[in-house]
Amino acid sequence: MPAMQRLPSRASPLLQRPHGFTLVELIVVMVVVGVLSSVVAMFIRHPLEAYMMASRRAALVDAADTALLRIARDIQGALPNSLRITQSGGIVYLEYLPLQDGGRYRAEQTGAGTGDILDFTAGTDTGFDVLGPTVTAAAGQYLVIYNLGLDAGTDAWQGGNRRIATSTGTVSNLTFTATGAPLPLESPSKRFYLAGGPVTYVCNPGSGELRRISGYAPQAVQPTSFGAAASRLLANHVLACAFAYDPGASQRLGQFTLWLQISQDGETVTLYREVAVNNDA
Numbered sequence: 001m002p003a004m005q006r007l008p009s010r011a012s013p014l015l016q017r018p019h020g021f022t023l024v025e026l027i028v029v030m031v032v033v034g035v036l037s038s039v040v041a042m043f044i045r046h047p048l049e050a051y052m053m054a055s056r057r058a059a060l061v062d063a064a065d066t067a068l069l070r071i072a073r074d075i076q077g078a079l080p081n082s083l084r085i086t087q088s089g090g091i092v093y094l095e096y097l098p099l100q101d102g103g104r105y106r107a108e109q110t111g112a113g114t115g116d117i118l119d120f121t122a123g124t125d126t127g128f129d130v131l132g133p134t135v136t137a138a139a140g141q142y143l144v145i146y147n148l149g150l151d152a153g154t155d156a157w158q159g160g161n162r163r164i165a166t167s168t169g170t171v172s173n174l175t176f177t178a179t180g181a182p183l184p185l186e187s188p189s190k191r192f193y194l195a196g197g198p199v200t201y202v203c204n205p206g207s208g209e210l211r212r213i214s215g216y217a218p219q220a221v222q223p224t225s226f227g228a229a230a231s232r233l234l235a236n237h238v239l240a241c242a243f244a245y246d247p248g249a250s251q252r253l254g255q256f257t258l259w260l261q262i263s264q265d266g267e268t269v270t271l272y273r274e275v276a277v278n279n280d281a
Helices: 023-076
Strands: 082-090 093-095 101-105 127-131 135-137 141-146 161-165 169-171 174-177 192-193 199-204 211-213 232-235 238-246 255-266 267-278
Touching: 023 093, 023 232, 023 267, 082 238, 093 238, 101 135, 199 232, 199 238, 211 238
Parallel strands: none
Antiparallel strands: 082 093, 093 199, 101 127, 101 192, 127 174, 135 169, 141 161, 141 192, 199 211, 211 232, 238 255, 255 267
16 A cells, blocks of 8 residues: 655644734824824823912912011011111112010119119210010110100111110120210110111012112111122012001001012912011000
């Protein structure tokens, strides 16, 4: 019986197909992915834009609020009736004397005839006893008595009721430099204040900056230039600002209002704050 011949095997067409994608398949996939990406982008675009806008606005609100809080905190600790505001060339200037300590001075001697009084009749007096708690003094501070801000005798800026303190540290007897002229008016409550060097907040919408200026001497007329005084940036992107002070809002409290507007990248925020200020001299 003749041997059976073996027929050559024929592989399946599926097994013979090369691996990978055809160019047509790749193009179809890219088109589908592009369509899906466009659909997804349409859904997330607006929420993402809203998130970015909210973030920018929150940053602006934080910057404006921080600036107003700093100013409010400073003026609440200002020497009574030392706030003054001026405007020049669209720039707003707010100036004050920072209050650093205070107490009551001895106006009368003890029954035994002792005690260092503050003498309002002598221009050579250079010290007095502090009644009650001691005070912390530093050389170069300003001693101010009965600051009403009305005239040369009751306005610390003009200097009639201002002297330079010479005591340092915690003291129960405060010394100061005599000017040859007696202090003009006694305080009805026998109160004295120790103030530091003047501070000015400069709001300049032209440059978009709000700055804090310090390290200069008191001047009778409110300054608008400060030479080499220290300057610190408090806020930028300032669009507008306004300060107002009503010293007669009540017998002991004045009312200070602050308005600040900041704008950046199409976002604008406006903040308003009212502050009660001690004006009890």
